[in-house]
Amino acid sequence: MYDVNVTGTTTPSSIGGQHKSTRHMIEFDEYFVGPLDLDKHSKLPYFMRMHGSVLPRMIVPLLLITSWATLITCISKFVRNLGVQTILLTVLGFVVGLALSFRSSTAYERYSDGRKAWATLSVQSRNLARYIWVHVDERPGHEKEDLLAKVTGINLILAFALALKHKLRFEPYQHYPDIASLTSHLDTFAKAASEAPEAHVERSTTPWKRAGEFLGMSMAISNPRKTIKRATKPLGNFPLEILLYLSAYIEGVSANGSLKSPIILGQVMNSIAALTDTQASAERVLTTPLPLGYNILISQIVLIYTYLLPFQLFGALGWVTIPATTAASYIILGLAAIGNELENPFGNDVNDLPLDVYCEQLRKEFDIITATPAPKLDQFWKGGEGDENQNKPLWPLSSSGVDQWRGRSVGDIRSALKAKVVIGDGVLNNTETNGPAVVGA
Known part of the structure; x- marks a missing residue:
């Protein structure tokens, strides 16, 4: 449960109308009626199930x-x-x-x-x-x-x-x-x-x-x-x-x-x-x-x-x-x-x-x-403050953020994009163990 300080708001239990959550148990009178709750998982083999x-x-x-x-x-x-x-x-x-x-x-x-x-x-x-x-x-x-x-x-x-x-x-x-x-x-x-x-x-x-x-x-x-x-x-x-x-x-x-x-x-x-x-x-x-x-x-x-x-x-x-x-x-x-x-x-x-x-x-x-305002391009394409929050457009070839790549020429960016294709799938596999293929590039 959660609280929201807005007058007239409804509680989570009042939302959903006729749909009742039965995540953990099934009442007897619901055992042979449905529809089926997709959140449930039965460990019984099919030939033993009655529901x-x-x-x-x-x-x-x-x-x-x-x-x-x-x-x-x-x-x-x-x-x-x-x-x-x-x-x-x-x-x-x-x-x-x-x-x-x-x-x-x-x-x-x-x-x-x-x-x-x-x-x-x-x-x-x-x-x-x-x-x-x-x-x-x-x-x-x-x-x-x-x-x-x-x-x-x-x-x-x-x-x-x-x-x-x-x-x-x-x-x-x-x-x-x-x-x-x-x-x-x-x-x-x-x-x-x-x-x-x-x-x-x-x-x-x-x-x-x-x-x-x-x-x-x-x-x-x-x-x-x-x-x-x-x-x-x-x-x-x-x-x-x-x-x-x-x-x-x-x-x-x-x-x-x-x-x-x-x-x-x-x-x-x-x-x-x-x-x-x-x-x-x-x-x-x-x-x-x-x-x-x-x-x-x-x-x-x-x-x-x-x-x-x-x-x-x-x-x-x-x-x-x-x-x-x-x-x-x-x-x-x-x-x-x-x-x-x-x-x-x-x-x-x-x-x-x-x-x-x-x-x-x-x-x-x-x-x-x-839940949040509609995103605008200027708000997300660069990323946030700090290296960990920056957009890394050439990952996994490079861990450099947008700000660093903006200091390069268009030719450098296109060459890096081509390098991703040339190196191929090995880039991602190598990244999982040793980090980006071109650190700080």
């Missing part, structure tokens, strides 16, 4: 299949042999493998596309923040207003990322803790809708419903779009509205002369356009699942195959049919379950993308950018 496993979602199906295998085995053992030729294992196994391969590859492709979209958002957000902080000048006589406006513009970039995160999770309002303070001054549809009573209704769940969600039972899983359907006021498009204000800021600094370079202005507008494209890419991943017909057919194929296993295995395995069916079903159902879980990479499951972490990382990076 992120789809096993909880497979408990009920595996119990049903094991009971079915037990029933078929007992009937075949004591009443009538129900075993059939194992040719179906080969024929149906090929079809099931093909279907699961298609399901898994398309699901991971969506997961990868979601990560690529967010990586593009991170790159363009950093570029925009850098352009604003370095290339938007603070006009004489208006330094305070221009500085606060620059910080506001950078905050809008972070607000866009947070708003997109909430939109992809079907959270359409403005009152969420991590974004409310950043956008309270903006006139948006999301803010107006947040004032309605239904926006603050907490979702009530019974123990049975929570258990059903934990076990992955489709009848117990709530409709994620329920909040949107319940809204009585227009929700608008919160990320897009934030980009409108960001564009208005760029228009303002261009008009008042704070942003002078037309080249930088073009780069800034390209970055804002790229953010719009990123939103469209993420929404494409969210709203274009595998066609319903494929999902239904693959689920039916998997179900039929697993329930036919006891009939095909009994003749060769006898009582071992029961555990063999359970093991085979675990493999087949596991591949199907992980495909279902990866299909929407923007949710709150352990295997979903950690969007909270990505947004928090952006916030920290923006704080780093704005």
